[in-house]
Structure formats: C-alpha cells, structure tokens
Amino acid sequence: MASNGSIEQLVEVWAPKLSRAFLEAVYASRDRVQIELLVKMLERGDVDGALRAVGLDPVAFRALDAGIAQAFEAGGKLTTGQIPATRDPDGFLLKVQFDTRNLEAERWLREFGADLVAEIERDTREMVRQRIVEGIEKGENPRTVALDLTGRINPATGRREGGLIGLTSSQVKWVASYEARLRSGDPAQMREALAMGLRDKRYDRTVEKAIREGKPIPADKIDKMVTAYLNSALKYRAEAIGRTEALSALHESQMQGWRQAIAKGQVRVEQLTKVWRSAMDERVRHTHRRLNGQQVAFEEAFVSPSGALLRYPHDPMAPSSETVMCRCHMDVKMDFLKGVK
Known part of the structure; x- marks a missing residue:
C-alpha cells in the first residue's frame, strides 16, 4: 500500500491518466482514417497512398506528452516539499521549490516526450504498413483490411472497437495466433487459446464446449472473441505505457528535485x-x-x-x-x- 505523499501514491494517480491519454489518442487516430480513400488505395495496391489515407500524426499524442509533463511536475514538487529546509552560515533559510523551467528539467521533458511519441508513431506505422502489404499480397477484401485497422463501430457505444491501430507488430502477432488457434478446429490448439492471458474469459465455455463436442466454433462467435482479444491487447498496451512512463517521469523528477536542492546549497550530494x-x-x-x-x-x-x-x-x-x-x-x-x- 502506498503511503501518503509518496512516489508510489503518485503512480496510482498518474498511471491511469497517462493510459487514458494514450487510449484517447488511439481512438482519435482511428476516427481520422479516411476509410473510403484507404479502400481505394488498397484496391490500387498503393501502399504509400494507403498509409497517407490512414493519416498517422504524432500531434494526436499531444495529451500524453502534456500528461507526462504534469506528472513530472507533481513528482518534483513532492520531492522538494519533503526535503528539510536548512540555513546557510549567515542564517538565511534554504528551501528549494521545484522549477520545471530549470534548463535540465526542460531539456529532459522535451527529449523524453519527443522520443516517446516518435517511438509510438514509428511502431504504429510499421504495424499498419505490414497489415496493408499483407492484405494486398493476399488479395483480401480492401474494406476488410481497412476495418481491421480502424475497428468496427459498436452500435451500443458509437466507438470503434477491435482495431489494430494502437498495437505494436508483436501484439498483432499475438492476436493472429489466438485467432488461428480458434479457427483451427484442433482441440490441442484450442486448448492453447484457452491459456492465452489476454483472452476474454467469458468465452471460455464456448471453446470448452467446442473441444468437448468435437465441433468447430461458429465463425461469428470467433469474430467476437477476436474483437475482445484486440480490445484487451490495446488495454494492456495502454496500461504498460501509463505505468512505465509515469514512473519514468516521477523518478526523473525525484532526481532533479534533489539536484535542484543540491544546487541551492540546501543538501550536499x-x-x-x-x-x-x-x-x-x-x-x-x-x-x-x-x-x-x-x-x-x-x-x-x-x-x-x-x-x-x-x-x-x-x-x-x-x-x-x-x-x-x-x-x-x-x-x-x-x-x-x-x-x-
């Protein structure tokens, strides 16, 4: 359990906020895809044109970058607030306040945020390109490929679900492996699907019944299961990004808070x-x-x-x-x- 006024406590506040910022950026990116133009480019076999129609833009992740800056400031203020005040030889009180305008702090935030967003955009672009090329080479229905990337609209929520945009290439392979095992009709492979950690366990009975009766799982049911797996994979990535980047920002601000106190003469290294x-x-x-x-x-x-x-x-x-x-x-x-x- 995190104690009051601790880095651990701040993690529990900021990790979910950064996760949500990432998810909202992904949803916004999916909504901006020019689907009809994407379908047209896929029909032509134009990979670069299809990528342009997807329209990936690092600016979409500005809220994530801003959230990291806010977490960084919160961690720095927590740190400097807990450093005991001292007095110099002349009796003047030394008590540092965390300065996000400090050159080192500004440089770290600028470089860290830029690198993170660039990495996310690069991973996503590579995954999208792979799916586009695969769809063209296999002669898949262009609209199917487009909707695989963006997800299908859930009538209940009005939001696209089950899309690939937002996942890494490795995570897309997890999804493909899960789907292939479900569609195989092979009891051994379906049992392997039951062991995959990101599956929606509400469908376990469906898989167990298919294994027990020696029958394939209905295609429409598999589609729902794969969509649920995709949603879980995206949630997993969002949680990983939220916790990892929150802790990176908070620990760096912890270090910089102490360094600012050292520079002020309040503390000796x-x-x-x-x-x-x-x-x-x-x-x-x-x-x-x-x-x-x-x-x-x-x-x-x-x-x-x-x-x-x-x-x-x-x-x-x-x-x-x-x-x-x-x-x-x-x-x-x-x-x-x-x-x-």
Whole structure:
C-alpha cells in the first residue's frame, strides 16, 4: 500500500491518466482514417497512398506528452516539499521549490516526450504498413483490411472497437495466433487459446464446449472473441505505457528535485543514498527481486544482475526488459551528519 505523499501514491494517480491519454489518442487516430480513400488505395495496391489515407500524426499524442509533463511536475514538487529546509552560515533559510523551467528539467521533458511519441508513431506505422502489404499480397477484401485497422463501430457505444491501430507488430502477432488457434478446429490448439492471458474469459465455455463436442466454433462467435482479444491487447498496451512512463517521469523528477536542492546549497550530494524498493511478490522480475534493498550513491547507477545499469526504476535509458510493467520504486535517504566534521 502506498503511503501518503509518496512516489508510489503518485503512480496510482498518474498511471491511469497517462493510459487514458494514450487510449484517447488511439481512438482519435482511428476516427481520422479516411476509410473510403484507404479502400481505394488498397484496391490500387498503393501502399504509400494507403498509409497517407490512414493519416498517422504524432500531434494526436499531444495529451500524453502534456500528461507526462504534469506528472513530472507533481513528482518534483513532492520531492522538494519533503526535503528539510536548512540555513546557510549567515542564517538565511534554504528551501528549494521545484522549477520545471530549470534548463535540465526542460531539456529532459522535451527529449523524453519527443522520443516517446516518435517511438509510438514509428511502431504504429510499421504495424499498419505490414497489415496493408499483407492484405494486398493476399488479395483480401480492401474494406476488410481497412476495418481491421480502424475497428468496427459498436452500435451500443458509437466507438470503434477491435482495431489494430494502437498495437505494436508483436501484439498483432499475438492476436493472429489466438485467432488461428480458434479457427483451427484442433482441440490441442484450442486448448492453447484457452491459456492465452489476454483472452476474454467469458468465452471460455464456448471453446470448452467446442473441444468437448468435437465441433468447430461458429465463425461469428470467433469474430467476437477476436474483437475482445484486440480490445484487451490495446488495454494492456495502454496500461504498460501509463505505468512505465509515469514512473519514468516521477523518478526523473525525484532526481532533479534533489539536484535542484543540491544546487541551492540546501543538501550536499555526499549526504544522499538511493535505495531500490521492489514489490517483492511473485510477479517481480528475478533481477529486481535481487535488487531490492540495494543502496548506491546518489549519482551512481544500480547494477542489475542482468548487467544493465539503471539510474532508477523505469530508467528510459535501460533495456525495456528491465522497465516495462515494472512496479519498483526508489527511495532517497539523507544522512544529515555525513561529511560533518
């Protein structure tokens, strides 16, 4: 349980906000697709024209970028608010306030946000291109390919559901694998589909019945199951982005809050020690389980058993294998007497 006024508590606030910002950007991107023009380009076999009709635009993710900046500011204010005030030799009070206009803070936010949005746009564009090329090469119905990308409108919600836009190429492969297993009619493969984590478990009885009776699953039922899987995959990616980017922003602002206090003379860097804190449950990476409690000097990196160097949990410079869906956090301890003669 997160304590009051902690980075953990801020994560629980900002991770869902960033997830929603990502999802809203995806939904808006799907709605902007020029479907009739996309169908026309697909009929012509014009891959570049089809991509233009999809109209991917990094500006769509501006709200995600803005949310990261707000989380960053919240983390910095929390950090500086918890640093004890001190007095200089002349008796003047030293109490830093977090400055998001600090050159280092501005540079980090600008570069981090730009890199994240560029990565999302690049992943999405590559996935869309692959689906377009596949559809053209297989001679698929152009409208089917277009709607696979955007999703079909749910009459109940008025929102497109089950689209590929918003997923990575790897996640699209998960969906294809799930669908192929359901359509195979092979009991062994259908059992494998029942073990896939992003499936909608409400359909498990349908699959179990098909296996038990030795009959194929009705095609219309499979379509619904695949749509549900697509929705789950998009939700999973949104949650991964929300938590990963929230923790990256919050831990970076934590570091910068302390650095601003150091620059002001309120704190000496040699007084500070960073401590890795793991959730310590069965879901924790084995590398992070071993990192739990590790202490390093403020400007030193934690060393993972994998060999990766992490300035803090969710360090964007670390390999994704060490950061995605991580639930660790970092404490900074201050020894008031260290260095005092």
